[in-house]
Amino acid sequence: MTNNISTLKNCYGCSLCASICPKHIISLKLSKTGFYQPVIVNDGDCVQCGLCLKVCAYTNALPNIDRAIVQGFATWSKEPVVRRMASSGGTGFELARLLLHKGYKVIAVRYNAEQQRAEHYIAETEEDLIQSMGSKYIQSFSEEAFRAMKKGGKYLVTGTPCQIASMRRYVQMKKMEDDVVLMDFFCHGVPSKLLWDKYVAELEPKIGKVIYASWRNKRAGWHDSWAMGLDGDKQDSSVDWHDSYNTLIRGGKTFYSRKRSEGDLFYKFFLSDVCFNKACYKDCKFKNLQSAADIRIGDLWGHKYAENEDGVTGVLTFTERGEKVLRESNVEIVPEITEVVTEGQLKGKIKSPYYYTFLIALLRSRLNLGTIYRIVQMFRIGRIIGYKLHLK
Ligand SMILES: Cc1cc2nc3c(=O)[nH]c(=O)nc-3n(C[C@H](O)[C@H](O)[C@H](O)COP(=O)(O)OP(=O)(O)OC[C@H]3O[C@@H](n4cnc5c(N)ncnc54)[C@H](O)[C@@H]3O)c2cc1C
Structure with missing residues (x-):
């Protein structure tokens, strides 16, 4: 029996199977439907170790993490230009900036105009990081940046909840969890x-x-x-x-x-x-409070901030580490109950x-x-x- 991802159809396309494969025979390709999907490029070299299936958030339940009580916040950058340029309150950028200054590398998403795609990349300076500001509402190609992570380095990784759930499994399997902070967002889905x-x-x-x-x-x-x-x-x-x-x-x-x-x-x-990825419909396990991240960001769309036109990032912290990073960053913080933060967010799966x-x-x-x-x-x-x- 085949013990690898070759039997999967329409998965999340997070690329962690490519990162973990000891034989380096998995690669992400754009499917005919317009989504990145893993392909085994040389099936004969597969040693059937099954690591690609083990790391996969699509085939497994949400990973166990050292969860604290979920806390909610309304937040925004203290720097007006950051808030103006970000999709919501610019908190995503501020958390990344803080960790950069603490010696972390930031794996975030930029738009690559040459390749006409969104892609994960590694930011090592504040100047690099600017490209990550703002949401790119298409699936990001993550293979190269995720593959470039090295044990011993400290990283903040941002991404869709499914990318981050596989990343959590990856850092657990590689025993890198203490050096990695994970941030996802409330996710609608990625279009073709x-x-x-x-x-x-x-x-x-x-x-x-x-x-x-x-x-x-x-x-x-x-x-x-x-x-x-x-x-x-x-x-x-x-x-x-x-x-x-x-x-x-x-x-x-x-x-x-x-x-x-x-x-x-x-x-x-x-x-x-x-026209979302098929997995964004019946296979999404990450709506509302379901996450494998330390911290989740999103637009705080509810009635409480309905008059605000500068942008407010709704934040949920799932771990002590997530809360600590938030509190140290350059943002205004208003504690809110989770119902306020999640008002206006999808609560369950959407139908294809x-x-x-x-x-x-x-x-x-x-x-x-x-x-x-x-x-x-x-x-x-x-x-x-x-x-x-x-x-x-
Ligand atoms: C496909 C998609 C669907 C979304 N759906 C919702 C939703 O239903 N509800 C909601 O409240 N918010 C949603 N968001 C998130 C929202 O648009 C904002 O990113 C979020 O509110 C944070 O804003 P900010 O100003 O704090 O972040 P910013 O400082 O603008 O940071 C944005 C962060 O998002 C990351 N990012 C951008 N594009 C992508 C991408 N394609 N894939 C992975 N990571 C990416 C960047 O690396 C950066 O870290 C979605 C984002 C995307 C990309």
């Missing part, structure tokens, strides 16, 4: 890269090759911050260029997409939950749409995103009508 590639391809004739992308910006405040900022290499006058908002990362001119509230197509797809496979095929086709979105709407309306007829 097919969506991102199509979105970029439709904009490039207008703005040129995309050389920088940011997913959120607070030009119109925090609650309406869902708009893409893209810098292209064709800055001609036919496009409405604005002074870059994310001046810490780049100066120059940026094209801002319509906001979600005005119909930006990336956000219409992303926030309607229709019944037309999922067809939608992925549409994203692979030549149809434009506007047309595909109209087709999705028709499916949804059809479902509602069908349901009402069924009730009669």
Whole structure:
């Protein structure tokens, strides 16, 4: 019987199986559906040790950790420019900055415009770290950065809850847990890269090759911050260029997409939950308070901060270490009960749409995103009508 990940289909794609494999025969490849998936590149060399299955958060329950009582906080950076540039309150950045100064390396996510992908990388200086600011709402390619972790080094690792759950298993198996702090976030799910590639391809004739992308910006405040900022290499006058908002990362001119509230197509797809990785639907074990991290961050969307337009990071600490790091960092901290922090977050699994496979095929086709979105709407309306007829 095969004792390796070759039998897995549609897993989280976290890449820790590639990190732990003693034979280095596992690698992450982009699947036809637009998600990173592990592939055994040389099956004959597998020694059937089973480590790849043991480290895997997809095939195992949440790992045991030295949990303290879960505590909730509303937080934001004390530095206004950090708060302005981050997706919520900039706490993710501040925690990373603190640990950098304490001698940790930070494994976080940046956008690689050359490869048109989000990817984990290792930040060793504050300047390196700036690229990690802000959410990149696509699955990150983590293989190279995770593989580069060395025993004896100290690390903060940030990522989706599934990436972090496998990372917890990895550092436990490698006996590195004392030197590693883990941070995840409340996660909706990661959409297919097919969506991102199509979105970029439709904009490039207008703005040129995309050389920088940011997913959120607070030009119109925090609650309406869902708009893409893209810098292209064709800055001609036919496009409405604005002074870059994310001046810490780049100066120059940026094209801002319509906001979600005005119909930006990336956000219409992303926030309607229709094209996530299959594992984000029935196999997500990490909603609400379920985590293997020391600390969890997210947008504090509840009614208590509904008037706040600067951004508030909701934080849950799961371990003493998580709480200590938070308290030492450069953030304002307001203790809140966990119900306040998690208000507005998904509490359970979301359902995959019944037309999922067809939608992925549409994203692979030549149809434009506007047309595909109209087709999705028709499916949804059809479902509602069908349901009402069924009730009669
Ligand atoms: C795919 C995705 C889904 C999300 N879903 C929700 C949700 O349902 N509810 C919610 O409240 N928040 C969600 N978030 C998190 C939210 O957008 C903010 O990142 C969070 O509020 C922290 O903001 P901040 O200002 O404190 O962090 P920042 O200082 O802006 O730091 C952001 C951190 O996120 C990491 N990161 C960015 N993109 C990725 C990525 N693609 N994969 C892994 N790590 C990444 C960076 O390395 C950095 O450490 C999601 C983020 C992503 C990437």
